[in-house]
Amino acid sequence: xxxxxxxxxxxxxxxxxxxxxxxxxxxxxxxxxxxxxxxxxxxxxxxxxxxxxxxxxxxxxxxxxxxxxxxxxxxxxxxxxxxxxxxxxxxxxxxxxxxxxxxxxxxxxxxxxxxxxxxxxxxxxxxxxxxxxxxxxxxxxxxxxxxxxxxxxxxxxxxxxxxxxxxxxxxxxxxxxxxxxxxxxxxxxxxxxxxxxxxxxxxxxxxxxxxxxxxxxxxxxxxxxxxxxxxxxxxxxxxxxxxxxxxxxxxxxxxxxxxxxxxxxxxxxxxxxxxxxxxxxxxxxxxxxxxxxxxxxxxxxxxxxxxxxxxxxxxxxxxxxxxxxxxxxxxxxxxxxxxxxxxxxxxxxxxxxxxxxxxxxxxxxxxxxxxxxxxxxxxxxxxxxxxxxxxxxxxxxxxxxxxxxxxxxxxxxxxxxxxxxxxxxxxxxxxxxxxxxxxxx
Amino acid sequence: xxxxxxxxxxxxxxxxxxxxxxxxxxxxxxxxxxxxxxxxxxxxxxxxxxxxxxxxxxxxxxxxxxxxxxxxxxxxxxxxxxxxxxxxxxxxxxxxxxxxxxxxxxxxxxxxxxxxxxxxxxxxxxxxxxxxxxxxxxxxxxxxxxxxxxxxxxxxxxxxxxxxxxxxxxxxxxxxxxxxxxxxxxxxxxxxxxxxxxxxxxxxxxxxxxxxxxxxxxxxxxxxxxxxxxxxxxxxxxxxxxxxxxxxxxxxxxxxxxxxxxxxxxxxxxxxxxxxxxxxxxxxxxxxxxxxxxxxxxxxxxxxxxxxxxxxxxxxxxxxxxxxxxxxxxxxxxxxxxxxxxxxxxxxxxxxxxxxxxxxxxxxxxxxxxxxxxxxxxxxxxxxxxxxxxxxxxxxxxxxxxxxxxxxxxxxxxxxxxxxxxxxxxxxxxxxxxxxxxxxx
Numbered sequence: 001x002x003x004x005x006x007x008x009x010x011x012x013x014x015x016x017x018x019x020x021x022x023x024x025x026x027x028x029x030x031x032x033x034x035x036x037x038x039x040x041x042x043x044x045x046x047x048x049x050x051x052x053x054x055x056x057x058x059x060x061x062x063x064x065x066x067x068x069x070x071x072x073x074x075x076x077x078x079x080x081x082x083x084x085x086x087x088x089x090x091x092x093x094x095x096x097x098x099x100x101x102x103x104x105x106x107x108x109x110x111x112x113x114x115x116x117x118x119x120x121x122x123x124x125x126x127x128x129x130x131x132x133x134x135x136x137x138x139x140x141x142x143x144x145x146x147x148x149x150x151x152x153x154x155x156x157x158x159x160x161x162x163x164x165x166x167x168x169x170x171x172x173x174x175x176x177x178x179x180x181x182x183x184x185x186x187x188x189x190x191x192x193x194x195x196x197x198x199x200x201x202x203x204x205x206x207x208x209x210x211x212x213x214x215x216x217x218x219x220x221x222x223x224x225x226x227x228x229x230x231x232x233x234x235x236x237x238x239x240x241x242x243x244x245x246x247x248x249x250x251x252x253x254x255x256x257x258x259x260x261x262x263x264x265x266x267x268x269x270x271x272x273x274x275x276x277x278x279x280x281x282x283x284x285x286x287x288x289x290x291x292x293x294x295x296x297x298x299x300x301x302x303x304x305x306x307x308x309x310x311x312x313x314x315x316x317x318x319x320x321x322x323x324x325x326x327x328x329x330x331x332x333x334x335x336x337x338x339x340x341x342x343x344x345x346x347x348x349x350x351x352x353x354x355x356x357x358x359x360x361x362x363x364x365x366x367x368x369x370x371x372x373x374x375x376x377x378x379x380x381x382x383x384x385x386x387x388x389x390x391x392x393x394x395x396x397x398x399x400x401x402x403x404x405x406x407x408x409x410x411x412x413x414x415x416x417x418x419x420x421x422x423x424x425x426x427x428x429x430x431x432x433x434x435x436x437x438x439x440x441x
Numbered sequence: 442x443x444x445x446x447x448x449x450x451x452x453x454x455x456x457x458x459x460x461x462x463x464x465x466x467x468x469x470x471x472x473x474x475x476x477x478x479x480x481x482x483x484x485x486x487x488x489x490x491x492x493x494x495x496x497x498x499x500x501x502x503x504x505x506x507x508x509x510x511x512x513x514x515x516x517x518x519x520x521x522x523x524x525x526x527x528x529x530x531x532x533x534x535x536x537x538x539x540x541x542x543x544x545x546x547x548x549x550x551x552x553x554x555x556x557x558x559x560x561x562x563x564x565x566x567x568x569x570x571x572x573x574x575x576x577x578x579x580x581x582x583x584x585x586x587x588x589x590x591x592x593x594x595x596x597x598x599x600x601x602x603x604x605x606x607x608x609x610x611x612x613x614x615x616x617x618x619x620x621x622x623x624x625x626x627x628x629x630x631x632x633x634x635x636x637x638x639x640x641x642x643x644x645x646x647x648x649x650x651x652x653x654x655x656x657x658x659x660x661x662x663x664x665x666x667x668x669x670x671x672x673x674x675x676x677x678x679x680x681x682x683x684x685x686x687x688x689x690x691x692x693x694x695x696x697x698x699x700x701x702x703x704x705x706x707x708x709x710x711x712x713x714x715x716x717x718x719x720x721x722x723x724x725x726x727x728x729x730x731x732x733x734x735x736x737x738x739x740x741x742x743x744x745x746x747x748x749x750x751x752x753x754x755x756x757x758x759x760x761x762x763x764x765x766x767x768x769x770x771x772x773x774x775x776x777x778x779x780x781x782x783x784x785x786x787x788x789x790x791x792x793x794x795x796x797x798x799x800x801x802x803x804x805x806x807x808x809x810x811x812x813x814x815x816x817x818x819x820x821x822x823x824x825x826x827x828x829x830x831x832x833x834x835x836x837x838x839x840x841x842x843x844x845x846x847x848x849x850x851x852x853x854x855x856x857x858x859x860x861x862x863x864x865x866x867x868x869x870x871x872x873x874x875x876x877x878x879x880x881x882x
Binding site for chain 1: 480482483485487491492493494496497498499500505506507508509510511512513518522525540541542544571574578581583585593623679681690693728746748751752753754756758759760761763765766769770771772773774775776777779780783784814827828829861862863866869
């Protein structure tokens, strides 16, 4: 196979975009690979946030990241990964292993994998010597290594101290970036993405939309969406279960932003209809607390919450949203029975008769919070988050959520499973769902 | 190559552990691979937290994760990765693609990669039919798919609804886990790790200890720990800055738990001394809220909190700890000035004179919470979390934290930087630090 042929083979031509259907499966796309190098990832010291950042940036620019490989800081491991990725990639991005220390082996691995001996870049060497002179740093072989590059490679930012170099091998553009997130992100934006766009001018526009679905199981959602036709709509569905809600993702690919936006809108309308409109609470970043906040503001209502087993989590989710003070008045974390009586006016006899975790107490908490705070709407949560405190008729995970709004109070009994943390999260979400139901038009 | 040979070839023998130095770098190891499947990772919708969780768990149990590959939900892509990982892995863990939906392709990929046709497990099918009968779910081919497995594979948790199966192929144990973090983590702990330990009895003991350091900058910590000698102690130090505190990690490898524990204890004593004892608040999972809770219990004190800009986060951190009801009485989320007056008795004239974000109001909130709740100790937080609401003399990030315990009240003014979320987190942490200082012997 001739040099260059691969790269061109992967590049898209204008003709690829003329006529014919274009779906996420069938659309022509420029598919690249990412190699992230670093023991700290494999040892679990850090999350691979570089991979996430690069994935987001590539998608936003119409490229597809087809695979990510993470290997240790070992020359053989890096070289093997490079040899394996090159033939299957339209482009290759590599992060890490470019520093001056002995466990930075990327350059040596490239030299080995692609049989391109390391050579010192004279002008770069001069710059380094100059800098050490001005900073008074004593010269050593580590600094010398910074000026070495595999034959044919070019430094990305000659002016700047950051590492990072480019190499086209067998027609595949390869971008080698430092592992330090800030430096990686700068070179990605300033050099890698512009160069990729120049090399691959014809790319599909790829956009994804998330629909947040409340009060419906994943299997049920999947069942109802059988009627959805990806071919007819040109949109592919995905499912991402979250704590308390489910996400349906819509992925569309097209020739223009307008075309893709139209396809997504059509698909969203179809999905919403199939699920029965009242189950979709928001899109993308519109969490339930954001949507509820907007609805409260529209109504001009103020909100108070009274929580027991969620211990502040419900108020915390609401006040996480900037501007929450426009509609959130106060929260009561009534962890003890005394607090429930003193702050919310829950009658001791109700506590005695039904216990703190009961429909009656939850109702009294919600109405007490509404009246004591003098607000239009209040939420209440009382339950057993565990790990202990459960009983036969009220096992761990038994939670009552209540919503007192205007002169109407609704209380719901739930049974959640999992860890204390999970039960607390699900409880807070269930309370927000009650309020959302009450507020939505 | 004979079946089984691979697996044995990767296993360590007792002799590997006889004599010689053993450092985190030089220790013999059992190296495995992880394959994470999911478009949502490659599209940048989610961070690959499963990979991180598995990396941590493997290291904690003396295994080494040598590589991670992430591929799309495509049968060919998954199959290719499986074929490529099998020969180089002592064990293989795969996450994702096991659900009931159409974009779950892992089983099909395994069947293709290892030439093991899918077959229905009759007993599993019975269980599923039973469950659908009891839950009244209409039967469909998707549920049927849940009972299919590649020939020779066994379901991991037959009793439980979770997906997940095991397969030994060419001597390499392969564990297929669901992508839903909660389910993945459960099966990893209950089934995968115990089975790995049984199969690979000889492995170095690797232990990491985290020391949580309060009120000291990373650079300062770094400076003070120059005197620490890794060679003499056989322990390697690492630094992980967190929100509000810094972690110093101690990594040790040895032949026995006793050997490693001794090395870590020595190293911990040395680090603590170099930092000046009073800065280390706890180890590993001993978060500040856990330590503070234990100290409150020892003293027999009850705690109340009054929060403004943290909006419930402080109470939430405290009540995240199981058994918090033993020492946490209540929390006031006094978001509005009215709430500060009505619930905590903050004098309106103080609010008018100094503003809600002030030393005087913070003090009044802390003492008000202590007295109104009738408890021994109270914390208060008031500040500007942003993104708006800052001024010249009180910019966004200005936060007052106060602690009223017994007859003593301490108030501290802080200036935090970053997002609203970050400022809220740092504020809650600063309040807990005040209480920790007050309580510690």
